[in-house]
Amino acid sequence: MITKLARQWAVATGQSNRWKVISRFPSYHGSTLGALAVTGYDALTTPFAPMLRTMPKISAPTAYLDRDDLSFEERGIRYANQLESTILDEGPESVLGFIMEPVGGASTGALVAPDTYYGRVREICDRYGILLIHDEVMSGAGRTGEYLAGDHWACRPDIVAMAKGLGAGYAPLGAMIASDRLVAPIMEAGGFAHGYTYAGNPLACAAGVAVLAEIDRLDLVANAASMGIRLKDGLRILATRYPFIGDVRGKGLLLAAEFVSDRETMEPLPTHLNAYSRVVELAYERGLIIYSRRTRGGSAGDHFLVCPPMIVTADEVDTILNVIDDTLSALANELHLPVEAAR
Ligand SMILES: Cc1ncc(COP(=O)(O)O)c(C=O)c1O
The missing domain is CATH 3.40.640.10 (Type I PLP-dependent aspartate aminotransferase-like (Major domain))
Structure with a gap:
């Protein structure tokens, strides 16, 4: 159109x-x-x-x-x-x-x-x-x-x-x-x-x-900006714990984390692991809906998107981060991915 x-x-x-x-x-x-x-x-x-x-x-x-x-x-x-x-x-x-x-x-x-x-x-x-x-x-x-x-x-x-x-x-x-x-x-x-x-x-x-x-009434654009900062900061902290997160990016409440097998080279995870679909399933089992695709034209480069509703509160952002933490821990365990420090 x-x-x-x-x-x-x-x-x-x-x-x-x-x-x-x-x-x-x-x-x-x-x-x-x-x-x-x-x-x-x-x-x-x-x-x-x-x-x-x-x-x-x-x-x-x-x-x-x-x-x-x-x-x-x-x-x-x-x-x-x-x-x-x-x-x-x-x-x-x-x-x-x-x-x-x-x-x-x-x-x-x-x-x-x-x-x-x-x-x-x-x-x-x-x-x-x-x-x-x-x-x-x-x-x-x-x-x-x-x-x-x-x-x-x-x-x-x-x-x-x-x-x-x-x-x-x-x-x-x-x-x-x-x-x-x-x-x-x-x-x-x-x-x-x-x-x-x-x-x-x-x-x-x-x-x-x-x-x-x-x-307008709830000033949700401003909420997306401030909650987005809280969520992105939280995802960045998680990335320090899970070295298979190679990049955290996005703006406001349109955020993503990309998985890699090597942070220096940004080599993607092996595709047969299907990390992008497993992460969604594991999060769903824990009550969180996230979305995922692959960044390199669809063939590799697993990532997941975190895009909560624009009315999300600070407490809810913290809950989302806790569920993602738990999800990543389960993913690491299942796919034998490295985890940096004890939780
Ligand atoms: C960036 C972008 N453009 C276009 C579309 C297509 O929109 P629609 O599915 O309404 O045709 C989508 C749908 O996901 C999208 O994410």
């Missing part, structure tokens, strides 16, 4: 040669054939490869994995510059947009780029007249401690996609936000050629309005 809006803007403004949407690997943008074309997650895209018009990909800014002499921030610039070289390789006049998750979801395990990345990407998009699209389906509506995750870097995209948090995860509701600069030419040219049976569904929208009012 987002890429269709972008394309219709290009057509309406006399730029119909622009159609390529560059995206990142790994990434996840949805399960339709159109969304899979910009998704970078082999386990989900490979079966459909012959049916897809696969779009150009650049690396997701996985600076935490790099072992070079550059600083974290220098790596941010290097990753952003990949966008420019891909635009030049593809032919700038054929590129329509660049889509990215400002804070990653399940495909990367809450990946956060170096601070330098965001502004540089905006600059590059502006230089070539390319639309910057933020996929905030996971990160939007306050989860990261700002209403939009892009706000952490004052980064203004041209189009934003939101969903999950808009309906508090209960009402099926998604939204696409674009500036009048994009919308006006499309409307003048006859309107957005897209629709669903349930688009603009009044029941879901009413729930969404109520959710937004509650987010």
